[in-house]
Amino acid sequence: MASQKPSIPKGTRDFSPVEMSRRNFIFETTRRVFKKYGFLPIETPAMENLSTLLGKYGEEGDKLLFRILNSGDFLRGIGNSEVEHASPAALASKITSRGLRYDLTVPFARYVVQHRNEINFPFRRYQIQPVWRADNPQKGRYREFYQCDADMIGSDALVNEFELVKIIDEVFSELGLKVTVRINNRKILAGISEVIGEKEKIVDITVAIDKLEKIGIGKVKEELLSKGISQASLDKLDPVFVMHGDNEQKLDQLESYLASSQTGMQGIAEIRKMLEYLQTDPVSAGVALDITLARGLNYYTGAIIEVKSDEVQIGSICGGGRYDDLTGIFGMPGISGVGISFGADRIYDVLLQLERFPASAEEHTQLLFVNFGEEAVKYILPMLGKLRSAGVRAELYPDQARMKKQMTFANQSGIPFVALVGENEISAQQVTLKNMETGDQQLLGFDTLLTILRSQLS
């Protein structure tokens, strides 16, 4: 039988032990901070019904959903002419009824509605699970990646937004990364479109403004014109492009610009409040108001938050915002939520590029017993048990291989200590401990061995 070349689907990855240790470092750090702020864990299924997913992420998002082919006779009831003439999208909806989750926020909204009677509101939950998007892979973009989400639902107080910024600051400082937190408010964007008289075009306007930094004023205007925004409206937009200064100065400029929009003024008030809270307990990361920050997810209604690395050029490594009515779609209106999502895979890429993973992220075996044969094995096993009980990560080389081979194994596995127990040691009731880094070795009793290991490995 011809062997086939093994492979994995486009945009997915395997993770080796070293990579897993490092990924766990990121997951454990975020989890620790989430817990500290009172968030509780939940998990949801990898797949959701398409009715839950569709229409929540905009037209583009719908296209990026991985759909799962129905089981059984999925073509039943579909005629030949339908197969030939129906649009691919229409056909897809006939043969698929479930899809892989695209993010953790929408499944969470579904969860909240479905479990509303068990939940004690306001509810803080965290969730660390993979999501899937049928996007074209490239740098910092994968088809399967982890999100680490923290959301608070059932409260519209702005302290929640403040706390999210605190969490962001704490996670990234524990990871040793310098970041800038950019904030904005959807109500300000709504106010802008109201003021220029294109209220219903808010999505097109925000998407275009979002690109300002990347493509410049000229191209942004071009795009807006092509979306059917009038030249007169565009002229009214000009002051937005030239706003500058620190957060306070920008807010002052916005205040006079948005004076006629109640929604816009509310957005400004919300940002002000957030910044006030941050003054009482400042964070070390930069927090900057950026009115070009839009974010495509159309369920956001209030605060918008995005975090970028100051040191590595990559997409956003954390993002989030407030959504006032995500649960309304599932029949539970009037519940406001706000949350953030850490992109573990991009954070990994940043830490890797900066070589910022701490040595403590390694999870190597700490002590290897060299195997000198059956008699030695029986002598070693109880010691191995005691060491493990004492918290030392220890293993015995399973076969009586040549010593050179066993030493090479320890060296290449990054095991810092090797214990040699042969005839000499057994008769002396001792163990030879070798430090692989320095090459030093000494003959010790078990208690001394444990004391030394504890002091060296802590």
Place this chain on the structure above:
RNA sequence: GUGGAUGUAGCUCAGUUUGGUUAGAGCGCUGGAUUGUGGUUCCAGAGGUCGCCGGUUCAAGUCCGGUCUUCCACCCCA
């Protein structure tokens, strides 16, 4: 979904322009020098249907078509 690059040994890559016996290097791997000592050194060795499918040719890693992967950009986003 659109556009550009890429694929040769386990890894990083030469070789492809101008088709021509047996496809190379470094690192890694295996064995030995060194039968209770790894990381240095020296010696020897193994390892490749040149991404896959098809075409042109006496002859294809090299030319042509298709396809897939990875990377980059757009779109969008973590």
